[in-house]
Amino acid sequence: MDNTSLLNSSLTQTMDYAAPILFAALGGVMSENAGVFNIALEGIMRFAAFFGVWGAYISGTPWIGLLWGIGIGIVIGSLHAYITVKWAGDQIVSGVAINVMSMGIITYLLELIFKTTGYSPPVPYFGSSVNRIHIVFIENIPFLGAFSNLTILVWFAIILTVLMHFMLYRTVFGLRIRSVGENPYAAETLGINVVRIKWFAVIMGSIFAAFGGMALSLGTLSSFTNAMANGKGFIGLAAMIFGKWTPFGAMAASLLFASAQVIQLLLQVAASGFAKLIPLGFYLALPYILTIGALIGVVGRAVPPAADGEPYKKE
């Protein structure tokens, strides 16, 4: 493998790795800008990863799986919104409930539907070379070539980041969402329907997180494993905070984390001499240490939306 293709494939790998985290982080950005905590990202990813595979298994096409995943995202988002917006329930409690339920329900369904403990049979997925988006003419150009062989989900993650930035900061609707997150009572006096905006943001955020789950089970892997999402949702949560509750910030954070992960893998392979003596654990822990290091070095105090996490009760 020559240097260009190694570079490009590493970058592709980074983006593959970053996409699920980015989706989760964007889900969090969406929901928390409207003032609703969402620590259920992990659970939603798990639900969607499973339902996506289930849909693809039954229909034989990942596209139907995608629809199933979006569907479960809407269901879970509605549950979270019903608890936290309709009944002004504690948002952390609701999120934890979804996470805990995801563990039980999915294992249950896995056994019910696939008669297995821990994994599903392989299904058609977006990562297979037929379903990837090939852009042949940039294949051999350094850097650009990394974009020549991505899955549709990675492209969607990139587009979604840009769209969300535009929506949040360049449209009236985005301004309304942010005003609800900053000060719902002031927003209400301006005639904004706070409750409806919160419902919308929570459900949209949940759908984005659902895409994150599918990026795992239908994007990089072709099946569901019981370990999914294996903490990716929480890393997404961290990426959201790291990125200061903005779409591009979340993207930068996800990419930073993913590249640390890829560098770690490359180092493991390339290790020679003294580096061979370093135990595996240090390599595996490196991305997490680097993330803390990056936060110490670069980023200042993160300020969440002012009314983030506060239940809103109409006066």
Next chain:
Amino acid sequence: MILKKLFSRRKEEYWWMTIAVPLVAILLALITGVIFIKATGRSPLKAYKLLFGSSGLFPSPYWKNHFAEMLLSSSMFISTGLAFSIAFKGGLFSIGAEGQFIVGGIVAAYFGYAEPFAGLPTILHLIIIFIMAMAAGGIWGAIAGWLKTKKGIHEVITTIMLNWIALYLIEDWLVTGPMKANISTGISGTPYISATAKLPNILPGTRLNISFIIIAAAVFFTWFLLYRTTIGFEIRAMGYTLVFGMEAPKASGVNVNRRIIQTMFISGAVASLGGSFIVLGILFQYPPVFEGGYGFDGIAVALIGQNEPVGIFLAGILIGALRTGATSVQLAHIPKTFPSIIEGLIVAFIALQELIRYLIMKLIVPKRSKSD
């Protein structure tokens, strides 16, 4: 009335509401569980009979054993539940119990088998182990507190990262490297701890050991710390004024930064107790792969227990009971993760407590006021 005194601290119109809400939530969760089992074509009655029959909560043929197992696993859930709530009371959202738990476990394993300590009398040996494990877990927690106060990094990020760092450093370095048992012994994981490091049994014929007594004491100390000491008062003051940037405690001279680090230390130390219990009382070594999850279940336990020490104690026993009965539900062709569905549902209904309060008020309270 003791109960009234314990719970009337909250500004409730009816003091019993704090007890009624979790009970109704548990009831509703069990009912939803019935619907779920029914919908998937299995027998709910059989499932619940098996689940509660062997949970240790109710008399059954092997009650003594189930009861012991229930308390044994409860101690772990109570420890991580307390850890979450201590940080939470101080306005800190710590997801770090998972990492602090295993840090406590590995340190307990080391001081359990390490040569120089192996000859000590049990009491002395255990005291040393617990001090070391709690110090290590506490420091693991305090790192997050320190990073928050000195560098302004949100504790959610650092605790998540520290969980993974702990996991990888322990499982892919310590347990497979410096702390690995001698190959000739044929043991995978760390060596077994010496006999003097095993937690003394308190119910002959079962595995029940003093871990439950220790955790009951920890519950009391947490309550004492939070409600009877100045530090506890200041911790709670930080939590109450979190949305105002903790200005009030700052203005009244509380060294908020120092308290944050201390709170995280205490929280981590309590979480590490659970890790020590599992190593010293159940596994007797640190295995190559640790079945985790206690940290995250601890959040659920804390929330079901309304973040009050006494509530967490009871919620921990409930979750411990559900987990103890979990293996038996497989006889009704239901996966053993079923209890975590119930657990999640309970938490969901706790989140819906406004609805529950509303329903209770509607159903019960008007009748009462009429009869008065």
